[in-house]
Amino acid sequence: MTIEFSAVQVGEEIPLLTLCPINRTTLALYCGASGDHNPIHVDIDFARRARMPDVFAHGMLSAAYLGRLLTAWVPQDKVRSLSVRFTGITQLGHLPTCTGKVIEKFCEAGEQRVRLALSCTNQYGEEKLAGEAIVALA
């Protein structure tokens, strides 16, 4: 289904994306697949030496979930930009939910675009990532 610019309203939420709880396997897989081999995400001994209670999720894993949120809504070649701020640490057992809301409709570079406010929160409603994306719509 193609999303049309004229049918989208400011304030509208795009379909949310609910993920599985983060476990150690999630982090091991993301470590290997992403190429981010920082031991703080997979090696509890290293994490404790760095004065963290345990390993914790890669911020970029949640950013990838926000990427999925966008490409589930529109084809990827419509995504013009994506920016995220990491506002909290995602711990083991957290259950991320990604949401997006249309906050602006505008024309730029000869095309119709919308700006989305993005958020990734855990099951307690704590925000872990805040972001923005610009998407072109026909």
Next chain:
Amino acid sequence: MADKNLIGHSTGVFSIDVEKGRLRFFAKAIGETDPVYIDEAAAQAAGHKSLPVPPTFLKCLESEGRDVVQLLDLVGFDLGRVLHAEQSFVYHHMAYAGDVLTFDGRICDLYEKKGGALQFVVMEARVTNQDGEHIADIRSSLVQR
């Protein structure tokens, strides 16, 4: 405090192959089930030349080509104390499996907050493909706590 003279310092230019297997592994790791990112026939049916590089994977390719620890040493950061603060991507063209992407990076800012308790380094990279097409600009901000 990191050396402000490093602002503008090149973090190097490197090229990297986008491998189909790596994209599938990444799709698995992030729970992606859209066949466009897993099955080449589905990608082609959707108008792509091969499996697309998903929105945030450009950052993964970038860290593949750079020795992060060496980079952190340059700015005097310790891996165990570093967190990712911000990340952004501006997209110009799609990238696909089979492409060879070139990353041209530089340090674009160094600053501190809370009286030096938090130190930030901001890096940018311009990404182009084998045909010289401008794929994206990516910007990363790291903080040492």
